[in-house]
Amino acid sequence: MRIKTLSVVLALAFGSAAVGQAHAQEYPTRPITFIVPAPAGGAVDAVARLFANEMSRQMGQPVVIENKPGAGGILALQATARAAPDGYTVLVTHSSPIINTPHLYASVPYDVRRDFAFVSQLCVGNLVLAVGADVPARDVKGLLAWANTNKGKVSYGSYGQGTYAHLVGAYLSRNRNLDMAHVPYKGEAPMAQDIAGGALTWGVASLVALRPYLDSGKVRPLAVMGNVRAKSLPDVPTMAEAGFTEPEFTPAGWIGMLAPAKTPQPVLARLEKEARAAAQSAAVKTRLATYSLEPVGSAAAQFRREFETTEPVVARLIQSSGAKAD
Template sequence: MRMRFGLAAVAAISTLAWSAPGHSDTWPSRTITFVVPSSAGGGLDSLSRTLASEMGKQLGQTIIVDNRPGAVGMLGTQLVARAKPDGYTVLVTHSAPLLNAPFLFSKMSYDVRRDFTYVSELFAGSLVLAVGKDVPASNMEEFLAWAAQNKGKVSYGSFGVGSLGHLMGAYLSQTKGLYMTHVAYKGEAPMVQDLVGGQVQWAIASVGSLAPHIAAGKLRAIAVLGDRRKEALPNVPTMAEAGLRDNEYKPFGWVGMLVPAGTPPEIVARLEKTARIAVGSTVMKARFQVFGMEPVASTQAEFLQDFERTAPMVERMVKISGAKAE
């Protein structure tokens, strides 16, 4: 399946109004649900709960988090695509089920353009490549040498088929001829648990999820993704500093907020405004520091522009990596 993003077309779709007289005037009059397509206990789950609390204070309503992991986030994303467009079911998701999945799966149960209104790109991920304590490597050169000596015997974990960790792992394996095995999990938390336990040898995952285990000596950080080092891991080099300078090792993932297409534009606008204020709050900034995340808080238009800019890069990466999903 190929996507072609026309900004004007997507914007037009995103502003279609579903309304009954007075419907949006009374919103929100009951509990709002944030559907989070990842398992409880991971970085996205924790940040989503803090975001729900901060936005709930502004809106004067309780916001609950409903974790729906599975199929690289597609299960939870599908639930929101089919939800009533009334502002009470909101998707808070990593980018994989929207940005990556269409290039990996031949069949999908939702359309990333038709079925959603893009509200705001909330924050950007901060990722690190880490190895288990039994892997005899403390830097990239040693890690690649060890993997080359163990071709076909090394496995890496990710929080789902088509996730950023999967794509980058497949790209590394393919371009270096390492024949590594991908092991997909239903969320980041169980993947990290198996990485610590030695069931997989390495993974690319969020700084927030891995940093405590790195500090405890249960894992070793090899390199962080991005153009600069991370505050939580100041002594860990970037991928470029470690010798991997391909553009594919630069993170393109994000966490965004979406609602079903047809949600009244005035509700979408209020969600956007409230989310942007919440992301800039002192409480959220403190949580970002813990998890090594970077706040974005974009407008609807900026979110769509970034989506359109990034999609072709993801398509190229999927082709180069050879990653497939069914």
């Protein structure tokens, strides 16, 4: 009887493994959806579309984009967490919805560690602090001095509540008693447009969103976030070089891929493999360079470690900035 029971257990185990392998071999058999917590026109959307095109070519199935902006990324992450865990719904996101947002809202309808599987960090890049051309400041210290003499009239934008752009603005406003108004947007593109049009004083955004306005002279870059200058803006200093050495200004922006937590491991492995291959493809590398982004294509475990390392640092920034979801 015990031998028979053991045989049944082994049969079930091997049967499950065979099913998993078969699933991985068959996957994908239909289109895959990338959910993006931003509207069209910003860095996350551009990168999602770039990887969608390359991974579609690699996997032989269409990859479509579903933009779900708003609520600090909550809508997109909630939709992904509730999706069938079958590999056909994937999240492509910047760091804020998975790291920042849970610390800014009293509650969110997802738990990153419980509800998501890390697939790969796709790329990293600089974020730029920029002002409209009509703003007289030529550097960050000049911007803050101008804001000090125009209290109540200066506004800064962000691509959503709790994003890094929001935290930087809140930190500068609070710690220097500048009373600058926060204006949240559903994404980078409309924020950059308002900076260029003069409806917004300044903001922090990616070069993808700012590039058309930098090229036309409607927006002026004052500093870049992170520890190194942007390759495409060699004359623009880092925040540290501009005299702001606080660790709050050192993070660089990144974009990564996650899936619902219960997605079968063979499917996750396939997604990881294809995402990593796409990141190293000539087509993706060339296009990312035009966005001033560097390809990464990390292993899932490495991406998870990056999250675990960064999350407490951002939590401290949120506390010191006093930022809250409005």
